[in-house]
Amino acid sequence: MESKTPLLEIVNLHAGIEDNKILNGINIEIGPGEIHAIMGRNGSGKTTTANIIMGHPDFDIEEGKINLNGINLLELEPWERAKNGVFLSFQYPQAVPGLQVGNFLKKSVASIRGADAAKGVNFRGLLKDSMKELNMPSSFLSRYVNDGFSGGEKKRFEILQMMLLQPKLAILDETDSGLDIDGIKTVATGINSAIRGTDSGALIITHYSRILDHVKPDKIHVLIDGKIVATGDASLANDLEENGYDWLENKIKSEGEV
Amino acid sequence: MNTINKYIEVSELPHRADHLWRYTPWKKVHPTGKVKDVPKEVKGPKIRLLNLSGTESPPGIELIRGVGEDIRLPESDDVSTNFIKSISEDSKWILKTESKFNSNEPILIEIDAVDEINGIQLTLDIGDRCEFEIVTIIKGSTNWMGLLRTGRIGNGSNINDITVGLQERGTLLRVDAISLGRDAEFRTGTVSSGSERTKADLRYRMGEIGSNLRVIGSILSRDSMHLDHHIEIQHDAPQTFSRLSWNAACGGKSKTIGTGMLKVANGSKGADASQNFHNLLLSKDAEADGIPELEVLENEVVGCGHGIANGPIDENQLFYLHARGFSPMDAKSALIAAFLNSTLSKMGSMKVHDWLSKMLYSELKNMNAE
Ligand SMILES: Nc1ncnc2c1ncn2[C@@H]1O[C@H](COP(=O)(O)OP(=O)(O)O)[C@@H](O)[C@H]1O
Ligand SMILES: [Mg+2]
Numbered sequence: 083m084e085s086k087t088p089l090l091e092i093v094n095l096h097a098g099i100e101d102n103k104i105l106n107g108i109n110i111e112i113g114p115g116e117i118h119a120i121m122g123r124n125g126s127g128k129t130t131t132a133n134i135i136m137g138h139p140d141f142d143i144e145e146g147k148i149n150l151n152g153i154n155l156l157e158l159e160p161w162e163r164a165k166n167g168v169f170l171s172f173q174y175p176q177a178v179p180g181l182q183v184g185n186f187l188k189k190s191v192a193s194i195r196g197a198d199a200a201k202g203v204n205f206r207g208l209l210k211d212s213m214k215e216l217n218m219p220s221s222f223l224s225r226y227v228n229d230g231f232s233g234g235e236k237k238r239f240e241i242l243q244m245m246l247l248q249p250k251l252a253i254l255d256e257t258d259s260g261l262d263i264d265g266i267k268t269v270a271t272g273i274n275s276a277i278r279g280t281d282s283g284a285l286i287i288t289h290y291s292r293i294l295d296h297v298k299p300d301k302i303h304v305l306i307d308g309k310i311v312a313t314g315d316a317s318l319a320n321d322l323e324e325n326g327y328d329w330l331e332n333k334i335k336s337e338g339e340v
Numbered sequence: 341m342n343t344i345n346k347y348i349e350v351s352e353l354p355h356r357a358d359h360l361w362r363y364t365p366w367k368k369v370h371p372t373g374k375v376k377d378v379p380k381e382v383k384g385p386k387i388r389l390l391n392l393s394g395t396e397s398p399p400g401i402e403l404i405r406g407v408g409e410d411i412r413l414p415e416s417d418d419v420s421t422n423f424i425k426s427i428s429e430d431s432k433w434i435l436k437t438e439s440k441f442n443s444n445e446p447i448l449i450e451i452d453a454v455d456e457i458n459g460i461q462l463t464l465d466i467g468d469r470c471e472f473e474i475v476t477i478i479k480g481s482t483n484w485m486g487l488l489r490t491g492r493i494g495n496g497s498n499i500n501d502i503t504v505g506l507q508e509r510g511t512l513l514r515v516d517a518i519s520l521g522r523d524a525e526f527r528t529g530t531v532s533s534g535s536e537r538t539k540a541d542l543r544y545r546m547g548e549i550g551s552n553l554r555v556i557g558s559i560l561s562r563d564s565m566h567l568d569h570h571i572e573i574q575h576d577a578p579q580t581f582s583r584l585s586w587n588a589a590c591g592g593k594s595k596t597i598g599t600g601m602l603k604v605a606n607g608s609k610g611a612d613a614s615q616n617f618h619n620l621l622l623s624k625d626a627e628a629d630g631i632p633e634l635e636v637l638e639n640e641v642v643g644c645g646h647g648i649a650n651g652p653i654d655e656n657q658l659f660y661l662h663a664r665g666f667s668p669m670d671a672k673s674a675l676i677a678a679f680l681n682s683t684l685s686k687m688g689s690m691k692v693h694d695w696l697s698k699m700l701y702s703e704l705k706n707m708n709a710e
Binding site for chain 1: 456584626655656657660661662663664665666667670674675677678679680681682685
């Protein structure tokens with residue numbers, strides 16, 4: 083059966099840094115309107131996968147392809163990928179002392195969605211509504227980007243950027259880990275409303291099933307040592323949470339596959 | 341003895357070992373390079389006092405001709421001081437405020453130097469318990485400009501003072517020799533992105549109990565500029581507080597030097613001081629030095645720290661901005677502006693900061709156009 087072009091297509095991705103191989107053949111296909119999740123232990127290569135999709139210059143791609151709506155992302159620079167709709171909510175958002183949040187957001191929206199989107203009531207209205215939804219006071223705008231932010235503030239700020247930039251593909255790298263349960267619900271609502279029933283898609287990287295209870299991902303991929311060892315439906319997250327990664331590894335060893 | 345003779349006498353040349361002249365010898369700063377020369381018939385630059393917003397300055401503050409009396413000056417470098425004095429006989433000004441002078445509107449002193457060589461002496465005669473902000477701009481197409489500022493900040497006054505160097509070319513020689521009264525708070529900022537060569541010798545003395553000083557720099561150098569700032573802070577009374585934060589962004593083949601000298605005299609119990617130099621290197625040919633020095637003769641101090649950091653633009657910051665759609669050029673100028681802004685934002689109120697940011701932004705645009 084011929085399906086339409088996937089939103090994101092990662093095929094047999096091998097990558098590393100200098101002599102250190104990190105990713106050993108990743109395959110993920112996300113269709114429009116779909117939300118997928120990647121789960122895996124610390125050090126399994128989740129952040130590396132996210133960084134490579136965004137175009138981080140430190141990594142060498144040895145093999146494989148990454149396409150977004152049929153466009154070869156590997157040929158694009160990070161800022162070109164951003165303009166093509168790739169958004170990464172960073173696990174550890176970078177502080178930029180001296181750069182004001184308000185100016186940064188305006189410039190970022192202008193770069194990605196065009197000058198008109200960053201002007202006048204369009205911009206101010208969306209900004210105000212989004213900040214309200216995320217429970218952020220307007221004094222936030224005069225602070226410096228991620229400078230002295232608490233863990234939760236950093237994550238909320240990443241989500242604020244996602245809401246303003248309206249990406250085609252949102253990658254959320256452990257965005258849930260600094261948030262309390264209300265924060266997680268807010269983010270989950272935000273993701274659902276941004277993705278479901280649209281042409282966009284999301285890839286949620288997480289340690290915990292908590293956020294997945296609210297988002298109900300279409301697929302869950304389990305990453306071990308830079309390889310996707312299992313792909314399943316939402317129930318896989320709960321199985322993993324109950325039994326741990328060792329259970330999955332043993333199961334794979336004994337069955338050959340899941 | 342007149343000032344010319346005084347100058348000639350001391351100009352037996354500052355020794356290179358004298359740390360003030362270590363990185364930029366006097367010969368290179370002097371208008372002709374022949375250090376015995378004292379240019380004749382030097383005109384003073386145009387100077388005017390107004391509000392930063394362009395309106396007329398309020399009553400209670402005035403700019404008058406003359407040299408302030410009864411103002412004790414801290415020791416300063418004789419060569420540069422006497423040289424500027426000897427060429428600015430006809431250009432001596434006093435910025436005078438009544439006690440308790442207070443203004444919400446920042447005040448502007450505009451110095452426009454258009455003649456080949458310019459010299460000016462400005463005495464700050466700031467009364468007690470004043471509260472205001474003052475921005476001094478140095479601009480114009482002069483080839484050589486000397487500014488000597490001396491004076492005293494009155495007891496309990498709270499002043500933000502910012503000097504902005506926007507001279508189009510040539511050399512700028514700046515000497516500050518300013519003392520702080522009891523419980524005075526003085527915040528003095530330098531914003532520099534003009535002149536091909538700058539030599540500044542900025543000295544502040546806290547000779548009375550409880551004074552509070554912040555010296556802040558936002559320096560942008562490009563092309564083949566050579567910008568050398570020496571900052572000397574003298575704690576000479578108990579419970580005195582000082583902070584020096586100096587950020588320099590250095591591009592092209594330019595060179596910036598920041599040297600700090602922190603002196604805590606015996607008897608300055610409870611002194612609290614620190615100095616920080618931070619250099620951002622924007623090209624491989626740019627050079628930047630930040631050199632803090634300490635001379636602490638009192639044991640009972642709260643702290644006397646220093647720090648230096650030198651480096652290129654942070655790769656992680658760049659990637660963050662790239663991931664948010666900033667082009668390489670936009671990301672670079674945003675990060676330079678952010679770096680300079682982290683000291684700029686400490687210099688004064690929001691009003692002053694907005695004004696300075698706009699000014700800096702247009703300077704950065706010039707930089708990218710090159
Ligand atoms: N910049 C880097 N330089 C060297 N090694 C790295 C770098 N980034 C990641 N790695 C290595 O790659 C592996 C996967 O890391 P990461 O992708 O951050 O894992 P996860 O996000 O799943 O915890 C780890 O062994 C880590 O040490
Ligand atoms: Mg990670």
